[in-house]
Amino acid sequence: MSDTDEHDHSADEHSRRSVLKAGAVGAVAVAASGGITTVAAGAGTALPSPASTADVTLRVNGVERHVTVESRVTLLDALRERVGLTGTKKGCDRGECGACTVLIDGQRVKSCMTLAVMEDGREITTIEGLARGDELHPVQEAFIRRDAFQCGFCTSGQIMSAVACIREGHAGSDTEVREWMSGNLCRCGCYPNIVDAVRDAAKGQVK
Numbered sequence: 001m002s003d004t005d006e007h008d009h010s011a012d013e014h015s016r017r018s019v020l021k022a023g024a025v026g027a028v029a030v031a032a033s034g035g036i037t038t039v040a041a042g043a044g045t046a047l048p049s050p051a052s053t054a055d056v057t058l059r060v061n062g063v064e065r066h067v068t069v070e071s072r073v074t075l076l077d078a079l080r081e082r083v084g085l086t087g088t089k090k091g092c093d094r095g096e097c098g099a100c101t102v103l104i105d106g107q108r109v110k111s112c113m114t115l116a117v118m119e120d121g122r123e124i125t126t127i128e129g130l131a132r133g134d135e136l137h138p139v140q141e142a143f144i145r146r147d148a149f150q151c152g153f154c155t156s157g158q159i160m161s162a163v164a165c166i167r168e169g170h171a172g173s174d175t176e177v178r179e180w181m182s183g184n185l186c187r188c189g190c191y192p193n194i195v196d197a198v199r200d201a202a203k204g205q206v207k
């Protein structure tokens, strides 16, 4: 290696260190100016931010449930762990499988993708809220009649989604049902029976 090469190498190292250092200082400055993260001056150690909690009223299946939750708690976790309604299932926990589908003000929502604090005061319907006493909802009956579940893990989400799908007027054909139920996955591959069940229930004009 020539002297020139060595000089160039050391100059490169120097400038790289300078860039990294400048970047680190900038990152701390940005965090501080945003007031998001606390960084101990000189120590370079991020301290955990204090957990913020909120009092929330969840109107679930017609009953008001008052819970105190951290602002980061999903509606799914609040329903299962705070309210004690475990019929809504946690599959992927990232919006991909639909197992956690509930109705909010009549619209289907993946409850793992919304925060409990965002649903304060809104009407939430879970699978536990469909039956009227001993009388099953027509979609529940249709799922049983058509044997539209095996392990059943996806089933509550499928049923909630089907109720909304029919109400939306999106159950006019098998193709339409498949398209509008495509956000709900079933590992057991019960799709043909699920489609049959949704079509049966749709013919009965589910309310």
Ligand code: FES
Pocket: 089, 090, 091, 092, 093, 094, 095, 096, 097, 098, 099, 100, 101, 110, 111, 112, 113
């Ligand atoms: S658990 Fe919510 S979409 Fe899978």
Ligand code: FES
Pocket: 148, 149, 150, 151, 152, 153, 154, 155, 185, 186, 187, 188, 189, 190
């Ligand atoms: S019945 Fe098992 S995942 Fe759908």
